[in-house]
Amino acid sequence: MPDNYYVLTGGPGSGKTTLLEALAQSGYSCIPEVAREIISEQIRDNGTALPWQDYVLYTQLMLERSVLSYTETAKKHIPNQPVFFDRGIPDTLCYAELTKQPITEIMTSYAREYRYNRNVFILPPWEAIYHTDAERKQSWEEAVATYEQMVKTYQQYGYTIIEVPKDTVENRLAFMLRHTKATPENI
Template sequence: MLPTEQHPYFVLTGGPGCGKTTLIEALHTSGFRTIPEVARDIIKEQMETGGDALPWKNRERYTQLMLERSIVSYQEAAQNNSPAFFDRGLPDTLCYARLIGLEISTEMEQAAWDYRYHKSVFLLPPWKAIYTTDSERKQDWAEAVRTHTVMAETYQDYGYTIIEVPKKTVQERIAFLQEIVNL
C-alpha cells in the first residue's frame, strides 16, 4: 500500500499501445475519477481544424501544446483533491521532447517540478499481443519499446518511483492498482 500523505494523483503511463487508455476507461466505468490524456485530444483537434501542431508536422508546437494542456488539466483536477488516475502526466511531455531530440526548456523543467503527482507512477510495459496503430498512433513497435524506456528514465529523473503494471486482463490490472493504492 502506498503512503497517503502524498498527492492523490496517480499517473498511468507507458509507450503507445500498452493498454493504458483501455485501463483508464475501465477505471472510469468502475467509478474511479480519471483525467483523460491531452495528447490525443490535441491530435484530434489539429486534424479536424487543419492545424499543424502534430507529431508528424510541427513537433515543437505539438510539444508546447502538450505542456500547456497538461498544466491546465492538472490545475483543473487539483480543484478537487480526491484521488484520481491521470492518463499520462506532465512528465510525458518531457519524455516526448527527449524522444524527438527537443531541448527541455526552462518552462518544461519548472513545470515538471511544480506540478507533482503521487511519487509512485504506474508504467504499463510494451505488450506486442495488444499493440495496434490508428489515426492518432502512428509509432511502430520499436518506437513503442523505446518510448517505454525513455518514459521510465524521465519519470525517475524527476523523482518518481516506477511501479510496472503486469500484463494481465483489464480487471486484473484494476485489482492490482486497487491493492497498491488502497482505493
C-alpha cells in the first residue's frame, strides 16, 4: 500500500475541488476526479453513461477509470512524495450502494487491492457553500446521504476517517498537511 497516496473525498458541493486546487497550487501532486471527467465526456459525446441516465454503466466506467488512475499514478510518481486523489476507488462502491446496485466481487477485490494511506480526508456537507451545476445535480439531502455512505464505505474497508473542518481554504489546507507526511522537503 502506498503510504503517500491520500484520498480527499466527501459529498458533492463540500469544497473538495477548491481544496485540491489549493494543494496543487502549493506544489503537491493531485489526481483529478474521474467521475466528473466521465460526466463531461458523456455530455460532450451524447453518451448515456450518466448518473441520471445509465447509472450502472456510469458506475462501471467510474470503477475502471479509478483503477486506471491509480495504476497510472503508480507508474509516474516518486514513492516518497505525497499524492492527493480527488476521490478513491471506494467512492465507486459508495455510489453503487447509494443507487442500490450490488457490490460485485470485482468491486470488492479492487477496493482491497488498490489501497491508499489509511487516513482518508473527508469533507462534511456544508450547506452554505453547496450549489448544483451541469455535472452536479444532487439535492442537498442527497449530498448529506452521500457523505454518510462514504464514511461507512471507507470504514468498511479499514480506513480511518479524518473530517476536514468547515473553514477557510487556507485553514483546511493546513489541517490536511498537519495530518500527512506532506512537508515542503518531500514535494
